[in-house]
Amino acid sequence: xxxxxxxxxxxxxxxxxxxxxxxxxxxxxxxxxxxxxxxxxxxxxxxxxxxxxxxxxxxxxxxxxxxxxxxxxxxxxxxxxxxxxxxxxxxxxxxxxxxxxxxxxxxxxxxxxxxxxxxxxxxxxxxxxxxxxxxxxxxxxxxxxxxxxxxxxxxxxxxxxxxxxxxxxxxxxxxxxxxxxxxxxxxxxxxxxxxxxxxxxxxxxxxxxxxxxxxxxxxxx
Amino acid sequence: xxxxxxxxxxxxxxxxxxxxxxxxxxxxxxxxxxxxxxxxxxxxxxxxxxxxxxxxxxxxxxxxxxxxxxxxxxxxxxxxxxxxxxxxxxxxxxxxxxxxxxxxxxxxxxxxxxxxxxxxxxxxxxxxxxxxxxxxxxxxxxxxxxxxxxxxxxxxxxxxxxxxxxxxxxxxxxxxxxxxxxxxxxxxxxxxxxxxxxxxxxxxxxxxxxxxxxxxxxxxxxx
Numbered sequence: 001x002x003x004x005x006x007x008x009x010x011x012x013x014x015x016x017x018x019x020x021x022x023x024x025x026x027x028x029x030x031x032x033x034x035x036x037x038x039x040x041x042x043x044x045x046x047x048x049x050x051x052x053x054x055x056x057x058x059x060x061x062x063x064x065x066x067x068x069x070x071x072x073x074x075x076x077x078x079x080x081x082x083x084x085x086x087x088x089x090x091x092x093x094x095x096x097x098x099x100x101x102x103x104x105x106x107x108x109x110x111x112x113x114x115x116x117x118x119x120x121x122x123x124x125x126x127x128x129x130x131x132x133x134x135x136x137x138x139x140x141x142x143x144x145x146x147x148x149x150x151x152x153x154x155x156x157x158x159x160x161x162x163x164x165x166x167x168x169x170x171x172x173x174x175x176x177x178x179x180x181x182x183x184x185x186x187x188x189x190x191x192x193x194x195x196x197x198x199x200x201x202x203x204x205x206x207x208x209x210x211x212x213x214x215x216x217x218x219x220x221x
Numbered sequence: 222x223x224x225x226x227x228x229x230x231x232x233x234x235x236x237x238x239x240x241x242x243x244x245x246x247x248x249x250x251x252x253x254x255x256x257x258x259x260x261x262x263x264x265x266x267x268x269x270x271x272x273x274x275x276x277x278x279x280x281x282x283x284x285x286x287x288x289x290x291x292x293x294x295x296x297x298x299x300x301x302x303x304x305x306x307x308x309x310x311x312x313x314x315x316x317x318x319x320x321x322x323x324x325x326x327x328x329x330x331x332x333x334x335x336x337x338x339x340x341x342x343x344x345x346x347x348x349x350x351x352x353x354x355x356x357x358x359x360x361x362x363x364x365x366x367x368x369x370x371x372x373x374x375x376x377x378x379x380x381x382x383x384x385x386x387x388x389x390x391x392x393x394x395x396x397x398x399x400x401x402x403x404x405x406x407x408x409x410x411x412x413x414x415x416x417x418x419x420x421x422x423x424x425x426x427x428x429x430x431x432x433x434x435x436x437x438x439x440x441x442x443x444x
Contacts, residue, residue, distance in 0.1 A: 002366065008426070008430060009429065009430045009433035009434065009437075010411065010425075010426040010427075010429035010430050010433070012433070013401075013404070013429050013432075013433050014404065014410075014411070014429075017343070017404060017405050018343040018344075018346065018347055018355075018408070019404055019405075019407075019408050019409060019410065021353075021410065022353040022354060022355075022356070025355060025356050026356045028356075029356035029357055029358050030356070030358075032358045033358040033359070033362055033364060033365050033366065034364070034365075034366045035366065036366060036367065036368035036369070039358070039368070040368075041433070041437065043331065043332070044386075044433075044436055044437055044440055045433065045436075046332065046336050046339070046340060047332065047333070047336050047382055047383065047386050047436075047440075048386055048389075048390070048401070048433075048436050049336065049339050049340075049343070049405060050332070050333055050335040050336025050337075050338075050339045050383070050386075051335070051336075051383065051386045051387055051390055052390070052401070052402065052405045052406070053294060053298060053335060053336075053338075053339040053342075054264070054265070054294070054335045055390075056294050056297045056298055056301075056406075057297055058293030058294050058296075058297055059293050059296045059297040059300065059309075060293060061292045061293050061296055061310065061313060062310060065288075065292060065310065065313075065314055066285060066288050066289070066292070068314065069288065069314050069317055069318055069321075070281065070284075070285070072318060073281065073284070073318075073321055096363055096364040097364065098358070098362055098364040098365070099358065099359045099362035099364065099365075100356040100357060100358055100359075101356075103356070104356075128353070128354070129352060129353055129354065130351075130353045174366075
């Protein structure tokens with residue numbers, strides 16, 4: 001089944017034009033692997049970028065530049081292209097971790113360094129070379145209620161396994177939810193399967209309910 | 222303001238020896254310059270034909286023409302993104318070398334030459350100037366969800382796509398064109414663009430969305 005909650009066009013534009021930060025790009029690229037519709041939007045945004053690129057005021061390059069590049073072509077095997085790495089085992093794993101995310105994980109999902117955050121909830125941070133938002137995986141046991149919380153900055157969530165529901169709707173594999181400053185929500189993981197989400201956070205999460213206040217350290221992810 | 226990158230580390234690659242200028246290439250460039258009739262075709266069609274010749278025939282004359290058209294644009298793009306002149310010169314050569322090496326991945330049914338070469342330059346910039354990785358989807362990924370077959374009457378010719386986009390860009394309301402251009406030409410998050418324009422972040426985002434909607438509509442999507 002294809003995703004039904006998509007990232008907004010301004011995010012897809014930023015990804016296509018190349019101004020989106022790396023942590024958010026991991027989430028967008030992972031969504032794209034699962035969502036043909038958004039790949040179509042990105043292709044259009046790239047065509048728009050291509051148009052602006054064609055339109056740019058060209059700057060003179062040194063007259064010798066072409067010669068030195070041509071000389072480097074001569075050093076290469078003319079018939080050979082840079083080989084594209086192929087996955088040898090093309091076995092279709094519909095529920096696997098999409099490649100853009102997998103490339104950042106040291107292990108299978110089950111064997112990541114999961115940190116306990118609260119009852120039924122674990123978190124594992126993903127390392128990037130980038131400044132900017134934090135990115136990591138949230139693992140929620142089936143049926144668990146995540147304490148009510150608000151946001152001090154933007155947060156983006158994408159479901160990898162299982163699903164969850166909050167006041168704004170139901171989110172399944174591939175679905176993206178963007179929460180901004182205003183949103184206060186209480187996601188509940190669907191019963192039956194563990195819910196693993198990719199989460200990009202800009203600000204601190206702000207617990208609002210009483211229980212959440214007790215669990216405040218929980219939110220320091 | 223973003224900091225201007227003062228130096229750039231050459232990515233580790235097999236030692237590449239730059240030989241002295243081999244012979245007189247100017248004559249060769251002149252020969253490929255004007256085939257009669259070629260000038261009547263839109264640039265994008267000509268350039269795409271040249272890139273296909275590079276991919277299929279390893280045609281160096283075609284490559285030289287692509288270089289003459291795109292290297293000055295890549296250089297300009299990189300300098301706007303904060304590269305200094307020396308690294309912009311070096312990186313635009315690297316980008317064109319990548320075009321040569323990866324030309325077989327170019328699919329003329331999916332993108333114009335300009336769009337594809339832009340993506341090569343963009344990825345190199347993120348790697349070399351921003352020193353970040355660029356996560357990208359991979360159709361060979363076992364978890365990849367492929368598209369359903371596209372109905373033929375919905376698929377636009379690539380040449381037609383670029384023509385329509387050009388028209389859409391030309392008719393964007395000025396405030397939408399402004400945010401699209403700012404976010405394209407400068408490597409800035411939306412928050413910084415909002416600050417620069419003295420606008421709320423939400424306004425910048427909604428202008429980008431409106432501009433994207435116009436482009437999507439111009440390419441035949443229903444509103």
